[in-house]
Amino acid sequence: MAELSDIRNQILQDEIEEYLERPEEITRFIELFSRAKPALQDIAAAIIEGDDDAADSLTAAALEHGIEAIEIMDDGLIGGMGIVGIKFRENFVFVPEVLSCARAMRAGMAHIEPILSAAGVEKHGTVIMGTVKGDLHDIGKNLCIMMLRGSGFDVIDLGVDVAEDTFIDAVEESGAKVLGMSALLTTTMPNMGRTIEAFIDADLRDDVQIMVGGAPVTQEFSDDMGADGYGPDALSCVAVAKELMAAGA
Amino acid sequence: MESQQNGRAIPTMTSRERVLAALRGQPVDRTPVCCPTSVATVELMDLVDAPFPDANRRAEPMARLAATAHTILGFDSVMPVFSIIQESSALGCKMQWEGKDNWPTVRMSEPIWESPDDIYVPNDLTSHPDTRCVLDAIKLLRQELGEEVAIIGKTMGPWSLAYHCFGVEKFLLLSLDDPAATKEILEKLKKVTIDFGKAQIEAGVDALTLPDHATGDLVSGEYYQRYLRDLHIEFAERIPCPLILHICGRTVDRMGFIAETGMAAFHYDSKNKPAESMDTVAGRIALVGNINNPETLFSKTADDVKAEVFANLDAGVQMIGPECAIPLQTSIANLRAIPEAVQEWHARH
Numbered sequence: 001m002a003e004l005s006d007i008r009n010q011i012l013q014d015e016i017e018e019y020l021e022r023p024e025e026i027t028r029f030i031e032l033f034s035r036a037k038p039a040l041q042d043i044a045a046a047i048i049e050g051d052d053d054a055a056d057s058l059t060a061a062a063l064e065h066g067i068e069a070i071e072i073m074d075d076g077l078i079g080g081m082g083i084v085g086i087k088f089r090e091n092f093v094f095v096p097e098v099l100s101c102a103r104a105m106r107a108g109m110a111h112i113e114p115i116l117s118a119a120g121v122e123k124h125g126t127v128i129m130g131t132v133k134g135d136l137h138d139i140g141k142n143l144c145i146m147m148l149r150g151s152g153f154d155v156i157d158l159g160v161d162v163a164e165d166t167f168i169d170a171v172e173e174s175g176a177k178v179l180g181m182s183a184l185l186t187t188t189m190p191n192m193g194r195t196i197e198a199f200i201d202a203d204l205r206d207d208v209q210i211m212v213g214g215a216p217v218t219q220e221f222s223d224d225m226g227a228d229g230y231g232p233d234a235l236s237c238v239a240v241a242k243e244l245m246a247a248g249a
Numbered sequence: 250m251e252s253q254q255n256g257r258a259i260p261t262m263t264s265r266e267r268v269l270a271a272l273r274g275q276p277v278d279r280t281p282v283c284c285p286t287s288v289a290t291v292e293l294m295d296l297v298d299a300p301f302p303d304a305n306r307r308a309e310p311m312a313r314l315a316a317t318a319h320t321i322l323g324f325d326s327v328m329p330v331f332s333i334i335q336e337s338s339a340l341g342c343k344m345q346w347e348g349k350d351n352w353p354t355v356r357m358s359e360p361i362w363e364s365p366d367d368i369y370v371p372n373d374l375t376s377h378p379d380t381r382c383v384l385d386a387i388k389l390l391r392q393e394l395g396e397e398v399a400i401i402g403k404t405m406g407p408w409s410l411a412y413h414c415f416g417v418e419k420f421l422l423l424s425l426d427d428p429a430a431t432k433e434i435l436e437k438l439k440k441v442t443i444d445f446g447k448a449q450i451e452a453g454v455d456a457l458t459l460p461d462h463a464t465g466d467l468v469s470g471e472y473y474q475r476y477l478r479d480l481h482i483e484f485a486e487r488i489p490c491p492l493i494l495h496i497c498g499r500t501v502d503r504m505g506f507i508a509e510t511g512m513a514a515f516h517y518d519s520k521n522k523p524a525e526s527m528d529t530v531a532g533r534i535a536l537v538g539n540i541n542n543p544e545t546l547f548s549k550t551a552d553d554v555k556a557e558v559f560a561n562l563d564a565g566v567q568m569i570g571p572e573c574a575i576p577l578q579t580s581i582a583n584l585r586a587i588p589e590a591v592q593e594w595h596a597r598h
Binding site: 094134136161189215220 | 498
């Protein structure tokens with residue numbers, strides 16, 4: 001079993017020691033980073049620190065040294081963002097810090113995505129994402145999309161202020177099995193329920209698994225309006241999407 | 250009629266007297282029911298023929314719809330500003346006025362400014378049609394309601410205005426990358442808050458809600474202290490009427506700082522427990538809230554609404570109302586349950 005001291009990068013060691021509390025998460029990240037190549041540990045540390053310049057140059061250097069793009073993404077970029085997601089969930093960091101880390105991840109992904117795309121790596125499936133009608137907030141939705149794409153999903157981003165019919169048309173046209181809706185405002189949350197009702201009225205509810213999220217949204221609200229899944233943050237969005245994709249298969 | 254508080258007889262108050270006393274920390278005959286944000290609904294729009302977006306842009310329907318908070322719902326205050334976008338429209342933000350069943354909003358993906366140097370706050374901001382209509386509506390409400398009901402206005406804080414004018418994501422990243430530029434933005438935008446607030450006082454409001462969305466769902470309590478506490482102290486000193494700070498979401502981690510601002514009240518969200526919140530502010534600022542909107546007022550029964558009202562009253566919360574602007578499809582019956590519950594609670598205590 002790997003030890004914390006097996007991780008070469010001091011920033012990663014400190015982050016795990018200071019911010020991770022759940023034993024299974026501590027074990028998972030020690031295992032991940034202790035077996036990760038030193039160059040990828042450095043990339044993960046750059047993501048955690050929100051250093052986009054470092055994430056950019058370290059990712060480019062790792063590719064030049066022949067490390068596989070998928071390995072850089074999994075062990076470096078997503079590994080680092082996983083720690084950020086936990087810190088956000090536990091209120092150690094907030095949205096500005098997460099946005100900064102996401103900017104660093106995008107800098108790294110800019111090198112990785114064209115390679116994965118050209119290689120035709122098999123995806124987990126397609127997820128449709130959008131912020132509901134009347135709501136123009138997209139930070140949470142965009143973070144979810146970044147994590148979903150980084151985790152191997154194709155994502156169709158419908159943007160903000162998405163009407164019920166637009167969600168329905170997108171599902172019909174793409175055949176996507178999972179739909180994610182976001183809302184930041186308590187005043188627009190009811191539009192999630194209306195969209196779900198519109199899918200029922202269109203006789204399409206059984207064709208798609210629907211997940212919801214956003215700062216004011218709760219598990220109780222999600223259950224009450226008949227959603228299939230709920231995630232409190234971008235990290236859990238990926239896990240929920242994987243569950244729903246399996247359920248809808 | 251009179252009520253007893255701490256053994257002292259308190260004569261029956263008008264709604265306005267009740268709200269103003271609560272804001273001043275003075276005894277009240279019963280806990281006031283307040284709407285520091287908005288209680289506009291589609292049902293109320295239909296009853297007085299004052300639909301959105303008209304009621305957000307013209308003084309007469311704005312005043313008619315605002316008055317329903319008292320005349321139909323039985324609240325002790327009225328609030329003519331239903332949204333948070335009047336000043337942003339006047340500053341030139343791109344708007345989406347929507348229809349009857351949706352809130353107007355700013356197109357924050359199309360920000361109007363990129364740096365502090367771009368900020369321009371016109372001296373005649375309060376002459377713009379979308380701010381002028383608020384001032385005219387306040388005058389109409391005062392004519393119609395006289396001294397009977399508290400009229401609460403609304404002036405947006407610089408943090409919220411910055412979201413609208415710079416875009417939420419860009420502004421939040423700037424707050425991390427360049428604290429000096431962030432402070433410069435807030436310093437320049439405070440003129441909007443003060444000018445519009447003072448204009449509403451001249452028009453006749455009794456108090457002002459000051460939304461400034463530095464919520465725990467977005468930023469840390471340390472952020473509130475670093476960027477906003479001193480500005481909010483300045484507002485309390487320079488805007489000559491009771492101020493009600495409004496911040497949605499989790500805020501208990503910053504309520505200690507908020508309690509230091511000198512504002513009269515803090516309008517708080519149901520994500521914060523009443524008793525814990527009261528303990529945190531420790532009598533330094535009044536609390537108003539915190540009936541849950543999407544799950545309780547919108548989705549549940551009047552009895553569920555009453556249970557939340559009782560929890561707030563049991564904790565000693567000084568003014569009762571929805572946690573934030575309510576979903577437009579919320580039923581009148583559930584909203585009426587708030588003042589009914591307050592009456593029932595006081596009849597038992």
